[in-house]
Amino acid sequence: MTQRIYLDNAATTPVSSAVFEAMRPYFTEIFGNPSAIHSYGQEAHKALETARRSVAKCLGALSSEIFFTSGGTESDNWALRSVAETCGSWGRRIISSAIEHNAVLKTLEKLSSQGFEVTLLKPTQDGLISPESLKRALSPDTILVSIMMANNVVGSIQDIKALAKVVKESQSRTVFHVDAVQAAGYLPINVRDLGVDLLSLSAHKFHGPKGVGALFAKIPRLPASYMTGGGQERGGRSGTENTPGIVGLAKALEEAVSGFERTNELATLRDELIAGLTRTPGVFLTGPKNNRLPGLASFVVEGIGSSVYLINLLNERGVAASSGAACSASSREASHVLRAMGYSEELASGTLRFSISRYNTAQEIKALVDMFPGLVKELRAQKNS
Ligand SMILES: Cc1ncc(COP(=O)(O)O)c(C=O)c1O
CATH class of the missing domain: 3.90.1150.10 (Aspartate Aminotransferase, domain 1)
Known part of the structure; x- marks a missing residue:
């Protein structure tokens, strides 16, 4: 052959062997529902919160700012829809770039059909978004700017810190979301240092399992409730948590960050x-x-x-x-x-x-x-x- x-x-x-081993007990032995009161539930809950602390540490965030999702697509959807829902009363403009992943572009198409005005910045021939072009596009009614950290087709890395500075200098209430799905695990990310409000990542891009991601959300009233039901993820995203996946995500991120x-x-x-x-x-x-x-x-x-x-x-x-x-x-x-x-x-x-x-x-x-x-x-x- x-x-x-x-x-x-x-x-x-591929999932790394250390990640696989870290996940294994959560399929068979520590299988409790993290919301359950008994010891099985408590063990699973403990694993979730340990994973949350670990992910937060890798990103320079607080544990209370980390929300687990089913992957990059969901994190992006949650971030964008949440800002539209919570800020739509004071503004209708959203700025993004023409080179975003479809998880962002298709969500913006949907928001545009609901009356939001979407501006897509054009990149340079090298796939870079200039802070100047962002500055020109910003207006007092811009509620959200969403720019990816690294592009999935050509690999261009944006100067997120400079872009965040432009957003915040224009107006502090404009929310800055970053799709870091291709960057996480490969580039150092410190959300405070970058000055971002929301950031999406996905475990399967850095040797973690598929179907699990995270959303960093700085703003206390964000993210707005996305999936309704049992009120997991502090009311933001209902549904029984994917404990093995979340443990795997945290382990994969730790491995990546410790081996830059x-x-x-x-x-x-x-x-x-x-x-x-x-x-x-x-x-x-x-x-x-x-x-x-x-x-x-x-x-x-x-x-x-x-x-x-x-x-x-x-x-x-x-x-x-x-x-x-x-x-x-x-x-x-x-x-x-x-x-x-x-x-x-x-x-x-x-x-x-x-x-x-x-x-x-x-x-x-x-x-x-x-x-x-x-x-x-x-x-x-x-x-x-
Ligand atoms: C930049 C970017 N954003 C979002 C996604 C979607 O992530 P997921 O596959 O975890 O839904 C991808 C996947 O390729 C991506 O490259």
Whole structure:
């Protein structure tokens, strides 16, 4: 069998063995409902609150500011809808960027259909949002600004601290939300230092389990009740908590935060990948040269049509790559991120993303670099035949 090489870690990561072991007892022995009064419940409740303290510590937040959710999509939805609900009486304007994940963009579409005015900032050609463009867009009726910390398609990292400063200098009551789903676990995050009000993260992007995330919320009256029912998560999000998942999220974040130096190794592999792949003519790196996620490199490939063909061919050779967003991975449509960055429809359809984790090796990167020119040549020949 061909050796398989997993390079789609921005879509999801394998659970680390330490995370798996930390979660295990919460499926079988400590299985109580955290809201129950008896000792089973108390044990589970204790685990939840320990996890909350740990996540808070990793983010420089208070435990009371951490809410557990089912993942990045829910955290984003909760954050945006909550601000619309609680601030809609004094303003209707929301500012975001054209390169956000659909968890934000589709939610904004919905809010726009409910009468909110949404402005999407255009990025630079490198996928960066300038504080000046945000400053120009802000108005006294802006209730919310939502900007992602790191982009899931091209890996560009925004200067969140500078953007937060612009928001707060304009008006302190404007809420600043950050989708940190791709950043958490890879970049240091201190919510106080950054000056953000709301921040979303998702465990499965940093070797935690799928289906669990967190929302940091600084403002005492936020987040507004999102799911009604039994009143879990201090009344904000009803539903029996996913104790094993939450324990896994906390463990995965602790592991990531205590090993930030490992991201240098990711960056070394990423740079070898970039140097190797761009040796093929007509293959270009997208996103900024420097301010990029340590494990992510995206390319546009000329003359192949949709990148889906190349992703399929790579898959036949055992390499898992993607076109950018996992939710639209099989789509032949041009990436909305690359279109916003000014790429033509054709190039934006040929985008190819590789995302590296701490489990990848230099040998794997070399194997990909060696096979890549042949695959591109094969596809270009097919397209021209
Ligand atoms: C930037 C960003 N936001 C939100 C999400 C959604 O996260 P989840 O898969 O946990 O719902 C993703 C997932 O790819 C993402 O990359």
